[in-house]
Structures are given as structure tokens and as C-alpha cells.
Amino acid sequence: MIKLKLPHSYFEDHGDTIRLVWRRTLIADYEKKEIERAIKRKFRMAVDVSVQDGFLVINTDNEEVERFVAFFIQNYLGERLRNRYTGRKILYIHEGMGIPLLGYNAFGLIDRGTNLIQVRGSTGCNLSCIFCSVDEGPYSRTRKLDFVIDIDYLMKWFDWVAQQKGKGLEAHLDAQGEPLLYPYIVELVQALRDHPHVSVISMQSNGVLLDDKLVEELAEAGLDRVNLSIHSLDPEKAKMLMGMKNYDLNHVLEMAEALVNAGIDVLIAPVIIFGVNDNEAEAFIEFARKIGAGRRWPALGFQNYIPYKFGRNPVIAKPVPFKEFYEWLRKLEEKTGMKPLILKPHHFGMHPRPFIPLAFKRGEVVRAEVVLPGRIEGEMIAKARNRLIQVINTDAKIGDKIKVKIVRTRHGIYVGTKI
CATH class of the missing domain: 3.90.930 (Outer Surface Protein A; domain 3)
Incomplete structure (x- = not known):
């Protein structure tokens, strides 16, 4: 046998x-x-x-x-190969493919002109939050494909970016979804911890995929902080907001405490939808105090719900102007004594750094090669000048050499249209 x-x-x-x-x-x-x-x-x-x-x-x-x-x-x-949680086909990106890891929003590296570098090793999410800005998760109607980047290739590009940006960097592990879906997440934290230019390693997470063993491994690897997405402390409301009937709030709350006990700082990061969960603000603050969150950084990061063109925008979610949102936060600070609730970059040690120089100018026409399918209908991913370009509203196929007009360059994320 x-x-x-x-x-x-x-x-x-x-x-x-x-x-x-x-x-x-x-x-x-x-x-x-x-x-x-x-x-x-x-x-x-x-x-x-x-x-x-x-x-x-x-x-x-x-x-x-x-x-x-x-x-x-x-x-x-x-x-x-498929994503266990979304069921979507996986495209595994490795060095032999010659795919740049700068220029595309869904995976790779993003430089927004500070000492923080966003590190996105994979796409996909295990939850389908009803307000998700990118329509992610098992119930997505628009996302048709997921990506995973080989860790050695990801670190090779990170090293190049770090050399350009200098020392004292924060490597922030996030995703258009859940970073814990990255299959090499512990190894990635360890590799970043060993990098001489990295001072802080932080991560977004909804916490569902954490367990005691993984928390211990992440702590030993050197993770400094988790920005934990918890949107309600009521189990049934939390299931509704997370879009999953099997969402286990108690498990996530236990994992929040386990992170703190393991020496990983926690920032509780609820998305506030007024009329739905704004009345839980003081309960969030009480929970953060109870578990000892915010030892080195702020304990809470309340976020204002914003509708997005390609996101899920539920009827119950009514946007509130940021002026009103910040006034709400000020009153909450005064009432509870929890400060800061209006967060600024300096609260996280963030400061401006020169951008990695742009490869394209807005309005420029470039010749590019289509190298990957996109994640939504009518999108393909092309490369030129060692950068990726999201080509929208196109019927181009992989291998095509096309002319692309660059329509967006903000933060080194390139979007173009075929001409």
C-alpha cells in the first residue's frame, strides 16, 4: 500500500x-x-x-x-491550479515569463511617493463584503481570473524598488482582496524582515484565515502590524456585511487577541456605513482597548464608505461627505478619549519619498506587447519599457503587438486604450 x-x-x-x-x-x-x-x-x-x-x-x-x-x-x-476560495483559475507568474511587476494595480508592487511600498503577491478574497471596492470574493460577478507571483521573483523586484527608494521602508502586504491567500505569506514576511532596507512590515487582513499556528509563524517571521478588517461586533450583522453566511466573528476576535499576544500590533479597521454600523464605534474602541491594540501605532482606523465604479455598492450604503465623517471622528475622540482617530501619515512613520520615475506620460502613444489576460471582461495586460499597462475596452489577444494611448499614470499605475 x-x-x-x-x-x-x-x-x-x-x-x-x-x-x-x-x-x-x-x-x-x-x-x-x-x-x-x-x-x-x-x-x-x-x-x-x-x-x-x-x-x-x-x-x-x-x-x-x-x-x-x-x-x-x-x-x-x-x-x-485554482484559487481555493474563489474557484478561479490561477496564473502563476515567475521570472521566466518576463512579466514586469510595476504598473498594474492588482498584483506586484506599488509606489505612491512615500517610504511605504505596497506588496501584492496574489489576487482573490475568501469573503464577498457587500461594499467591496473591487467586487472581489467567491460571489464576484466581474473578476474572472486570479494571479500568484513566485516569491523569489517578487523579492527580486522588491529589491530593485528598495534600492531606488532607500532605507527605512515599510513593506505593506495588501491585495485586491485578502493577502493571506498568498501561498508564500510566511516566507514573504521572513524575506522582507531580512531585507536591509525594510524597517516595518505591515499587512491588511480580514483575519478569517488566521489560526494559532499561522499567527505564531507570522510573529516569528517578523510581522509588525496587522490592519484587521472587522466591520461589526454583532455576529449576524457581520455576516451580512462580509457577504458570507459562514463568517465566524468570534474566531476573528480571538485571532485579534492572539496577534497582540504574539507581539504583532493590531489596528482595527472598520468601514463605517452610516445608519448600519456607526452606532458600534464605541464598542470598537472598547474592544481595541480590551485586547491591547495600538501599542506602537494607532489602535483604530475608521474608514468612510466610498462607492466605486467597479465595486459592490449596496442600497443600504449611503455615502457621507468626508467633512461630516471627520467631524464625527472628532466628537468620538472627545467622548471616548481615544486618540488619534483622524489618522495622518506621520502616525505610521510615513513620509514623502521621490517616486520611481514614470515610464510613460499621459496622452503618450506607445507600442506594447499583450502578455496576460486581464481580470475583467474587455481588459488585457500589456508590457512596454519594463512596465505593465492595463489595456481597457480591447479585443486584443496575448502576443499581439498593439499601439496604446496612455490615459492614466497616477502612482505609476498605467492604464491605456488600444488605438
Whole structure:
């Protein structure tokens, strides 16, 4: 009897299908019969395959079969890889593809002219918040593809950016979704901790995928702060806002305390929708005080709900002008004594740094090569001058050489239209 398990993975039984779960967040499905047929063709023997305690079990003692099946599974892994939480196909970006990691908003690195660099290793989310600005998560109607960047390639680009930006950087792990979906998240924190230009490592998270073991690993790797997205302290309201019936608020609250106890600072970051959860503001403050959040940085980061063109904008969410929002925060500071609630860059040690020079000017026409499909209908991703360009409203195909008019360059994120 052979019991097979691959590194950083385990198997699940899904009836006629065997599922490989790789690095917690990625999956690939194989039909039982296709594995059995492949063995029969190769070794002229009939076998049964099954799953037991995370192992792939094959009823033979032939070690060559074990090696063959391991190769078979890994050989087809790339083309079958999907996001465990969104179900979408994964495109795995590595150095051999020659894909730049600057210029696109959904993955790679973003420089907004400060000492903070946004590091986005993957796309996708395990939740479908009803106010999500980019329509992410399992119930997305617009996102059709997910990306994962090889950690060595991501760090190679980070090192180049860091050399341009100087020392004393904050590496902020965020995403158009949930950063904990990045399969190398612990290794990424460790690599950033070892980088001589990095002083602070912070991360956005909704906290759902945390457990005691992962918290300990992140702490040991050197994570400094988690900006934790908790939008209600009422379990049923939280499920509604997070867009998931199985959202476990108590687990997230426990993980918030576990982070603090592990030496990772926590900033509670609710999105405030007036008329829905603004009446919980004092409860958020009380919870932050209770767990000891905000030891080095502010304990709370209340965010004002803003509707976005490509986001989910629920009927119950009525935008409030920022003037009124800041006045609300001032009154909250006075009433509770919790300061600061009106956050400024200096509260986080952020300060201006020269931008990495722009590769394009707005209005410029450039010749670019289409290298990747986009994440939404009518979008493709092209490259030119070692930068990525989001090409919108296009029917271009991968490999096409096209002329693109640059319509946006803000913060080194390039958007263009085919002409």
C-alpha cells in the first residue's frame, strides 16, 4: 500500500475527484479514473486510488508507481491550479515569463511617493463584503481570473524598488482582496524582515484565515502590524456585511487577541456605513482597548464608505461627505478619549519619498506587447519599457503587438486604450 503526500500539500476526497490542496490556498482537481488509467497504461496493472488522512492511497507496493503518480500530479498542476476560495483559475507568474511587476494595480508592487511600498503577491478574497471596492470574493460577478507571483521573483523586484527608494521602508502586504491567500505569506514576511532596507512590515487582513499556528509563524517571521478588517461586533450583522453566511466573528476576535499576544500590533479597521454600523464605534474602541491594540501605532482606523465604479455598492450604503465623517471622528475622540482617530501619515512613520520615475506620460502613444489576460471582461495586460499597462475596452489577444494611448499614470499605475 502506497501513501503519497507532496510537500506543503494534502489530498481531499470529493467523490469521483481527488483534490490536491497546495499551500493552504491553492487547489487542483484530478479524476480518480484518470490517475488509475495512467497507472494502467504505464505499468499494465489495475489499481484503486483513494484518500485517507490527507494521503493519496494506491493499493500497490510498487515504488515506481509512487514516483510516477507524484510526477503525473505535478506535471498537470500548473494548468489545473485554482484559487481555493474563489474557484478561479490561477496564473502563476515567475521570472521566466518576463512579466514586469510595476504598473498594474492588482498584483506586484506599488509606489505612491512615500517610504511605504505596497506588496501584492496574489489576487482573490475568501469573503464577498457587500461594499467591496473591487467586487472581489467567491460571489464576484466581474473578476474572472486570479494571479500568484513566485516569491523569489517578487523579492527580486522588491529589491530593485528598495534600492531606488532607500532605507527605512515599510513593506505593506495588501491585495485586491485578502493577502493571506498568498501561498508564500510566511516566507514573504521572513524575506522582507531580512531585507536591509525594510524597517516595518505591515499587512491588511480580514483575519478569517488566521489560526494559532499561522499567527505564531507570522510573529516569528517578523510581522509588525496587522490592519484587521472587522466591520461589526454583532455576529449576524457581520455576516451580512462580509457577504458570507459562514463568517465566524468570534474566531476573528480571538485571532485579534492572539496577534497582540504574539507581539504583532493590531489596528482595527472598520468601514463605517452610516445608519448600519456607526452606532458600534464605541464598542470598537472598547474592544481595541480590551485586547491591547495600538501599542506602537494607532489602535483604530475608521474608514468612510466610498462607492466605486467597479465595486459592490449596496442600497443600504449611503455615502457621507468626508467633512461630516471627520467631524464625527472628532466628537468620538472627545467622548471616548481615544486618540488619534483622524489618522495622518506621520502616525505610521510615513513620509514623502521621490517616486520611481514614470515610464510613460499621459496622452503618450506607445507600442506594447499583450502578455496576460486581464481580470475583467474587455481588459488585457500589456508590457512596454519594463512596465505593465492595463489595456481597457480591447479585443486584443496575448502576443499581439498593439499601439496604446496612455490615459492614466497616477502612482505609476498605467492604464491605456488600444488605438
